[in-house]
Amino acid sequence: MADPVTRAGAVIHAVLDADTLQELAGDADSEVRAELARHPDLPPSVRDALAVDPALSVRVNIFARPDTPEHVRAQIHTSVHELSLSMADPSPDADDETVLQWYQDVAAPTELRILRLQWVTADPLPHIDSPYVSFRVSAAVSKALPADAVARLLDDEEEIVRLTMARTAPHLVDPATAENIERRYRRRDKFTFWWDYEEVLTFPSEALRRFAIDPEPRLRSFAPRDPNLPSELAEKLASDPEDRVRRAVAPHRNLPLPSLFRLLSDSSEHVAEAAGASPFLPVERMEWLLPRAGLWPP
Known part of the structure; x- marks a missing residue:
């Protein structure tokens, strides 16, 4: 914890007494604060303070916590998208840390989208209608969903949700739904390329x-x-x-x-x-x- 090189990696294992909390929450290194945002014993007061941290990567980790209140999660989602769009490019003489933080902040909306949350997968039903793509995808990874929930996710407006659900439960995809999924498929980004190389869905000879x-x-x-x-x-x-x-x-x-x-x-x-x-x-x-x-x- 005393070494700047290893501090971020040690945070998740730390015992969060009052002095340690104060030190970590005020650390100048955003990576340290981001790791603190993941700590399972984080007090609500510190969690809510980190929800408005200047570094968007810290906010993303608060967004992903199971104990984050829904109104706070919604505020983070909105603020991350708005702030990432309004950020000016770093100046040519900016130091490496500043440039790295800029890249992380610009990538924060994508991070929100590609999060895979095990706690959502473990209890998927409350999240199949979540306003957040990453939550619905995490729910679609579950093999314990009832058939009606599977059907809803197979018809989700977001392609990555449909594809994830189809890969999780291909045996529940009827031929008409399978054809609909394939007809709607368009390779838009690097996160769905795997669908081009996997024969997930099967079709009858006719x-x-x-x-x-x-x-x-x-x-x-x-x-x-x-x-x-x-x-x-x-x-x-x-x-x-x-x-x-x-x-x-x-x-x-x-x-x-x-x-x-x-x-x-x-x-x-x-x-x-x-x-x-x-x-x-x-x-x-x-x-x-x-x-x-x-x-x-x-």
């Missing part, structure tokens, strides 16, 4: 075959998930103008060989790699391909 001629490229790329996709549909998808669709169908077992061979020289490297990795590529074509890829002979 839906997948319908997707093969859908105007939406994302849904067309789902069609090859049908292991029995008719060869004529697979062939059509192999000529799709969208790379992601051609890449998805390249390793399909029902893709006619002429189409598979054509994809080996596709203009998209990712499509060509998918075709080259197809387990249905004939051995003789593999032997033809390996020297051209510089992989054989050793």
Whole structure:
């Protein structure tokens, strides 16, 4: 606690007697105050004082506490968004600490959004209609939600809530809801990119075959998930103008060989790699391909 290098990390383990509280609450280092804001034994008077701390990172930690009164939480949410927008850029000669604090303050609204709160997940029902995205996402992580609560979160106005709930309980997502979620999906930020790489939701064969001629490229790329996709549909998808669709169908077992061979020289490297990795590529074509890829002979 006496060493500036280790003080912030030690705060959470400190016994908060009156002298320690006074020292930590007035510490010049905002990281120390932010850690104090997380302390489970924080008295209400100090908690409320830190709720208006000049450093927004401190306010965020007060926002995330289970014992923070709702009116205080709402005030923090509003103030963080307003203050972060009104902050002037640091001057060119500002020291490193000032610049770091500026970055933390500007990022504070995002921090409010991406918080994952275990105490909310442990008792999710009171929070499924929370005005805060992070609370609804934390509730959606719970595996103990009743079906009606799951349905409400699957139809949440915020995409990250819908996707989180779908990943938590994919077995409760009916085909119509699954299609609605996928049709509404738009990759907007780095926090939802995982949805592009996980096959969370499943669809019956009839839906997948319908997707093969859908105007939406994302849904067309789902069609090859049908292991029995008719060869004529697979062939059509192999000529799709969208790379992601051609890449998805390249390793399909029902893709006619002429189409598979054509994809080996596709203009998209990712499509060509998918075709080259197809387990249905004939051995003789593999032997033809390996020297051209510089992989054989050793």
